Amino acid sequence: MKSIISLTLMFTVVSFVTKAEQACQMNEDLLGAHYKLVNSQVNAVKRKHANEQETFKLSSLWRMNQKVLSVNGDQSTTWFKLSNDLVQKTAHFDHFQRSIEYQAKSMSNDRWQQIRQLIPNSKRQSLRLSGSKFKGCYQQELYQWENEASNLHGKLLWNANLKLIIELTITQRGRQNHWQLEEIVQDAKVIALAFAKREKYQTTDFADIGDNESDPFLIKMINLGFIKHGSSGIYNAKGENMAIEHNH
Amino acid sequence: MKNFKNSVVAIAVVCSLAACEDGENGAVGANGANGKISLISQTTLPLGNEFCKNGGIAVGSGIDSNDDGNLSNDEVTITNYVCADTVKTLSSDSLATSVTNDWFKQGENSIKTAEVNWQRADAIKDLRGKAKNVILFVGDGMGVSTITAARILEGQRKGMLGEENSLSFEKFPFSGFAKTYNVDAQTPDSAGTMTAMMSGIKTDAGVLGVDEDIQRGDCTSVTGNEMTTALELAEIAGKSTGIISTARITHATPAAAYAKSAERNWEDISDMPSEAVAQGCEDIASQLVNFEANLEARMTGVDVDGIDVVMGGGRRHFLPKDAAFNSIDAESEKEGDRSDGRDLTAEWQAKYTDGNFVIDQAGFDAITPATTTRLLGLFNESHMRYEADRENDVAGEPSLSEMTSKAIDILDNNEKGFFLTVESGRIDHAHHAGNAYNALNDTIEFAKAVQMAIDSTNPEDTLIIVTADHSHVFTIAGYPKRGNPILGKVVGVGKTEASLAKDGMPYTTLGYTNGRGYQNLGAETDADATYELDIAAGRVDLSNVDTTAAGFHQEALVPRSSETHAGEDVAVFASGPGAYLVTGTNEQSLIFHVMNYAAGLTVND
Numbered sequence: 001m002k003s004i005i006s007l008t009l010m011f012t013v014v015s016f017v018t019k020a021e022q023a024c025q026m027n028e029d030l031l032g033a034h035y036k037l038v039n040s041q042v043n044a045v046k047r048k049h050a051n052e053q054e055t056f057k058l059s060s061l062w063r064m065n066q067k068v069l070s071v072n073g074d075q076s077t078t079w080f081k082l083s084n085d086l087v088q089k090t091a092h093f094d095h096f097q098r099s100i101e102y103q104a105k106s107m108s109n110d111r112w113q114q115i116r117q118l119i120p121n122s123k124r125q126s127l128r129l130s131g132s133k134f135k136g137c138y139q140q141e142l143y144q145w146e147n148e149a150s151n152l153h154g155k156l157l158w159n160a161n162l163k164l165i166i167e168l169t170i171t172q173r174g175r176q177n178h179w180q181l182e183e184i185v186q187d188a189k190v191i192a193l194a195f196a197k198r199e200k201y202q203t204t205d206f207a208d209i210g211d212n213e214s215d216p217f218l219i220k221m222i223n224l225g226f227i228k229h230g231s232s233g234i235y236n237a238k239g240e241n242m243a244i245e246h247n248h
Numbered sequence: 249m250k251n252f253k254n255s256v257v258a259i260a261v262v263c264s265l266a267a268c269e270d271g272e273n274g275a276v277g278a279n280g281a282n283g284k285i286s287l288i289s290q291t292t293l294p295l296g297n298e299f300c301k302n303g304g305i306a307v308g309s310g311i312d313s314n315d316d317g318n319l320s321n322d323e324v325t326i327t328n329y330v331c332a333d334t335v336k337t338l339s340s341d342s343l344a345t346s347v348t349n350d351w352f353k354q355g356e357n358s359i360k361t362a363e364v365n366w367q368r369a370d371a372i373k374d375l376r377g378k379a380k381n382v383i384l385f386v387g388d389g390m391g392v393s394t395i396t397a398a399r400i401l402e403g404q405r406k407g408m409l410g411e412e413n414s415l416s417f418e419k420f421p422f423s424g425f426a427k428t429y430n431v432d433a434q435t436p437d438s439a440g441t442m443t444a445m446m447s448g449i450k451t452d453a454g455v456l457g458v459d460e461d462i463q464r465g466d467c468t469s470v471t472g473n474e475m476t477t478a479l480e481l482a483e484i485a486g487k488s489t490g491i492i493s494t495a496r497i498t499h500a501t502p503a504a505a506y507a508k509s510a511e512r513n514w515e516d517i518s519d520m521p522s523e524a525v526a527q528g529c530e531d532i533a534s535q536l537v538n539f540e541a542n543l544e545a546r547m548t549g550v551d552v553d554g555i556d557v558v559m560g561g562g563r564r565h566f567l568p569k570d571a572a573f574n575s576i577d578a579e580s581e582k583e584g585d586r587s588d589g590r591d592l593t594a595e596w597q598a599k600y601t602d603g604n605f606v607i608d609q610a611g612f613d614a615i616t617p618a619t620t621t622r623l624l625g626l627f628n629e630s631h632m633r634y635e636a637d638r639e640n641d642v643a644g645e646p647s648l649s650e651m652t653s654k655a656i657d658i659l660d661n662n663e664k665g666f667f668l669t670v671e672s673g674r675i676d677h678a679h680h681a682g683n684a685y686n687a688l689n690d691t692i693e694f695a696k697a698v699q700m701a702i703d704s705t706n707p708e709d710t711l712i713i714v715t716a717d718h719s720h721v722f723t724i725a726g727y728p729k730r731g732n733p734i735l736g737k738v739v740g741v742g743k744t745e746a747s748l749a750k751d752g753m754p755y756t757t758l759g760y761t762n763g764r765g766y767q768n769l770g771a772e773t774d775a776d777a778t779y780e781l782d783i784a785a786g787r788v789d790l791s792n793v794d795t796t797a798a799g800f801h802q803e804a805l806v807p808r809s810s811e812t813h814a815g816e817d818v819a820v821f822a823s824g825p826g827a828y829l830v831t832g833t834n835e836q837s838l839i840f841h842v843m844n845y846a847a848g849l850t851v852n853d
Contacts, residue, residue: 066581067581080580080581082578082579082580084642086579086642088579088580088581089780090580101580101630102776102779102780103579103630103774103776104579104580105774105777199569199582202518202519203585204513205630205631206776206779207630207631207674207677207680207681207776208499209680209779209809209810210676210677210680210810210811210812210813211437211438211500211512211676211680212513213437213812214453214454214464215513
């Protein structure tokens with residue numbers, strides 16, 4: 001069933017964000033965004049047992065100039081865009097306080113925007129803009145889309161100034177994945193700390209993993225595999241990719 | 249076999265003795281009849297005779313019973329045979345089909361070459377010290393299957409079928425095998441194996457320049473267990489010394505030439521536990537810069553001038569973790585990793601004011617070997633690029649062959665000679681990533697570097713050894729026809745379509761026993777791109793996949809995040825004075841002793 005939530009309702013739900021934004025001092029290049037991820041069944045019968053069906057997860061996105069930190073549970077990834085536009089990735093394993101460094105690679109703008117904004121501009125702009133409104137200092141846009149063939153419905157509330165997802169809901173065949181912005185962090189010290197604490201982790205070059213069979217952390221990683229989904233882009237509370245299918 | 253049947257010549261002498269009584273002699277009796285004569289006859293036997301396959305003579309004997317003076321066949325009672333010897337050698341005419349065959353001629357030429365080589369070796373009555381220069385080439389992870397596959401790929405790139413090609417070092421006159429195991433490991437790592445080659449002893453996995461009494465990771469166990477390396481002995485002998493690697497210069501293989509460490513991963517101080525730092529252990533990068541002082545402190549009375557040529561990757565371990573120290577070649581926010589604030593590149597330049605420090609291709613190209621006395625080249629923040637990926641480097645990097653050539657041109661300015669070790673470090677990394685293309689391509693570049701060394705030195709005074717530290721689980725399988733693309737899918741003899749496995753899908757000649765498995769990354773020249781993708785071990789339908797592309801990663805059986813080393817022996821190739829000491833199957837540590845003996849680095853009481 002197509003689920004439509006009005007712009008008015010959404011703006012009410014995220015009013016706390018508006019308060020934070022009213023200072024009008026937020027900078028899209030220096031912020032932290034905490035999200036709550038919820039997976040749930042949306043049909044009436046299952047909803048009675050929502051506690052059994054829902055999955056919650058906290059995630060956060062941090063930006064500090066040309067650096068982006070994506071935190072997903074105890075795994076996180078830092079991306080740094082070099083002056084020559086190469087992007088260097090470092091995967092962090094917070095529980096072990098260890099990091100794996102990857103070689104800097106060239107990256108498309110779409111891919112960089114997906115990391116930095118969770119959704120590239122080209123993808124967002126292909127969605128149907130169903131409303132736009134200034135709230136405080138910032139323009140908020142509501143996008144909606146549906147794909148009847150795959151029984152998929154989606155809506156995105158977007159902060160156009162901060163280039164930040166406020167709310168994202170994708171419903172398909174009774175399953176709903178929902179991203180909800182819980183808090184925006186403006187404190188530069190807190191933001192810097194999020195990056196700095198991971199810089200102190202012991203690092204291993206990806207190419208050296210095979211030569212370090214005696215390292216307990218690397219053995220675990222070799223046997224279990226490295227971070228997969230959830231390091232960038234939009235994924236659900238189980239770490240699975242959330243495909244934004246839609247009709248053009 | 250000669251078959252003699254000795255005849256018994258029967259001569260019958262009839263003598264009757266009558267009893268005599270005393271009295272007058274009787275009348276002379278009548279002459280008796282003549283006795284029969286025994287004769288022998290000789291008959292030449294043709295080839296193929298029943299009794300003599302190669303011909304010969306039949307010797308008949310018997311009584312000439314009819315007294316005709318001839319021994320007829322019916323008078324022969326015994327026949328002996330003197331057979332012609334079997335054919336021991338054949339004329340060229342008889343061997344026409346063999347001697348005109350190209351493979352046959354090639355083999356005969358190889359024997360002539362070997363004969364000359366051994367005559368030369370035998371002519372040197374006292375080999376000790378005859379090698380003025382020593383160059384040790386190490387292909388990291390370059391097992392025998394890697395050499396074979398690289399040989400074929402290089403040949404096919406030349407337009408040959410491929411299999412008949414030889415890499416430069418495969419033409420060396422002497423070769424043998426090295427057993428690679430570490431003291432505590434059946435399948436070894438580079439730290440233990442390179443320590444064996446550089447120090448002449450086998451030791452544990454993961455440790456550098458120390459013997460097996462070490463406790464890996466225990467700083468306090470280093471003291472008293474340090475070994476002296478061939479490079480250090482060459483320094484003490486007054487020779488020039490050099491180290492080249494396409495890996496970080498602080499990585500295990502190059503570091504085994506100069507460092508003493510309980511842990512190969514202590515590449516800079518930020519990699520070390522604070523306890524080890526407090527106990528006085530020095531990180532590997534610092535040991536490289538302080539090599540001269542450290543050696544002089546360890547060896548009483550020694551006066552050395554430090555390592556003359558150092559080239560490789562690994563700037564991160566020499567620079568502070570501070571963006572202010574980033575080079576133009578930086579590939580991360582803060583290029584340096586050092587947490588102690590030291591800039592070792594500055595320390596090196598202050599220590600060696602006559603030295604040249606370079607970080608890129610332009611700086612490398614500007615070096616004039618004839619006037620350069622000392623060179624430190626750190627061309628990448630981490631490992632240098634794969635040869636196929638070099639063009640993607642930000643500031644440009646020299647190739648292994650370029651570095652080798654330039655290093656020799658600098659080092660050979662010393663009339664006392666030089667010691668140089670050259671590592672192709674990324675063969676190993678490509679295998680770990682399950683990417684045969686880069687492993688083989690870097691092996692071919694490695695062979696080119698060896699050729700540069702051959703061309704730049706005199707075989708009469710330069711010992712060149714080429715080997716690997718260990719192998720990989722890399723296989724050449726199936727029954728592909730001759731000349732089948734080595735990176736391709738198996739196409740059987742006489743066939744034009746790919747062979748199918750029991751699962752109905754084609755398969756590649758090259759593969760891995762374990763690792764990350766299949767990826768089809770097209771033209772991607774960085775083998776490590778696969779680390780950002782999911783593991784995909786097991787079978788994949790390759791029907792529409794170009795398996796010869798740089799970005800193709802071979803299938804693997806056992807899923808792992810990284811393909812592993814293998815434990816079989818590796819090949820050792822040698823040329824120059826003392827090269828003939830490389831023969832048979834030996835412990836890997838023998839390589840040090842060959843270099844030591846040939847160059848006379850230590851006095852043998």
